[in-house]
Amino acid sequence: MKHPFLHALLRLPRHSGVLAVSGSLLLLALPIVAMWGGQAWVRILDFAILYVFLALGLNIVVGFAGLLDLGYIAFYAVGAYTYALLASPHLGLHLPFWVILPCGAMLACLFGVLLGAPTLRLRGDYLAIVTLGFGEIIRIFLNNLNAPLNITNGAQGINLIDPIAIGAFKLSGRTDIWVYSLNGPQKYYYLLLLLCTGVVVINFRLQHSRIGRAWQAIREDEIAARAVGINTRNMKLLAFAMGASFGGVAGGVYSAMQGFISPESFALNESIMVLAMVVLGGMGHIPGVILGAVLLAVLPEALRFGVVPVQQVLFGKVLVDPESLRMLIFGLALVLVMRFRPAGLWPSPERQRELAEAKS
Amino acid sequence: MSQVLLEARQVCKHFGGVKALSDVSLTIHAGEIYGLIGPNGAGKTTFFNCLTGLYVPDGGGFELAGKPLQADAPQKAAALGIARTFQNIRLFAQMTALENVMVGRHVRTRAGVIGAILRNRATREEEAAIRRRAEELLHYVGIADRACDLARNLSYGDQRRLEIARALATEPKLLCLDEPAAGMNGAETEALKVLIEGIRRDGTTVLLIEHDMKLVMGLCDRLAVLDYGQKISENVPAVVQKDRRVIEAYLGEVPEDA
Ligand SMILES: Nc1ncnc2c1ncn2[C@@H]1O[C@H](COP(=O)(O)OP(=O)(O)OP(=O)(O)O)[C@@H](O)[C@H]1O
């Protein structure tokens, strides 16, 4: 045990109640604390949770069913554009979110099945290439569906997207609650936290169910899985469809939160980023995936805030711009993690055991 | 006892020029332990693969309990009641022994995504039943004490037993074992014999591929001998042992107790 304290804290069941309560309080207080650093920090938190949401969706596909999907962001894009088109002046539609989010999820799910049905015979690298292509196709479509009929407004994207609202209560703008005035990003934080909790529960329950076991069996030995009667094609499609629907919901919330989307936000590097979160954290292990997503979402932002002042102090001017430094450090971190913790930062206990055995 | 469970009719399978199976017909009765033997490369595993839907035969077909077996995919064969083990053990290596057997219950249970997410009462009860049955089966094959170990960490003999437990979890009518005693020592083989006899006694018909002649002769009610993809003999062990064509097929290497 390298971190006895952490392990003791996380493992002992008699602490779990205390841990759960203090953890939830911390999560609830976070956006209020972060506000001291400015609204930008609250937005960083929002994105961290959004990425946790996305990463857990992808975890179903990659971590549970073992299907390498490099085009996951396409489903996010489908959800985002569904929301944008149905709730913005662009088409003049303003449907409520509780209609659009399920629509987005269903449409993304449909796309998931459309992509999955013909490709799930492929394995490993081949599937990765096809999904990568699919992701790009969706983005290029979004970029070009502005003529002859302007559907997506092309590269300019869609603006003035409605915020999520229940009656007169909007998630954008300020709301006074007792003595505190909550701003938009803070309210979105709570919505995302709620959704994310749901996804965590769903992930966890799926993993420890008949379905989750079937996915794991397929991952381990597809022929043996078929021999015991698992319909591997349907199970893989199911994983694809579920992952895609979560992507769709995340996209919808993103759309509403940002108020503006363009195809640029759904490029390949976003897919890679979400995949990196899953792999870096510990594929298939829910706490690991959450850790990976939070780290990769927050650290680069923190870096962006830190790099400029530090360089000012050290060299008196900014030598390396934060954006390129960010990619540099990101790459370095990935290499280091894969070198020293190949199963991810926080792998499942089984994976840990397996690696320990492989070494000895 | 003499009810026909499986009927294979003129099953053919070619791989390019290799005739792995040519017109193999055989009949297995319910409640039998039926042996399938033959020299290396005779087509025994290919026969299993055709029967369990992994390969599509080039000709001929199977009938299970009087109904044509339309198993063009392994999962269908499993659903219809044919379970198998593999010559080169195929367990779910990173899952525990118990989980391996629980996966075997998949085809006889129904909880879907909604059930898994809501964890309603029916799902919880089904899950508990799956676990209970899996524990029973581990006990049945004699590896209950290894329930929580990863499959890959079990000894060779225990892995073979686990594979049998996983196959039994699908509630098969016909259990097909592909060289279950390969790599086992004398004591393990003896225990395996007791296990297979028990499985038959409890009502499952067994189709056994095995090179261990002592085990085959002691265990099987009847057996068929394949050589170069053709059935050259089918009878009770005592007769097969004396069959000239069989002795020739094995190049005169008749089992010592013949
Ligand atoms: N997938 C395949 N592709 C090509 N040839 C195959 C394939 N499977 C089996 N064969 C060939 O078919 C013949 C029968 O093989 P099979 O594995 O059925 O033999 P077997 O009786 O099980 O032998 P053993 O006792 O060694 O397990 C062999 O010549 C083998 O090389």
Ligand SMILES: [Mg+2]
């Ligand atoms: Mg064989």
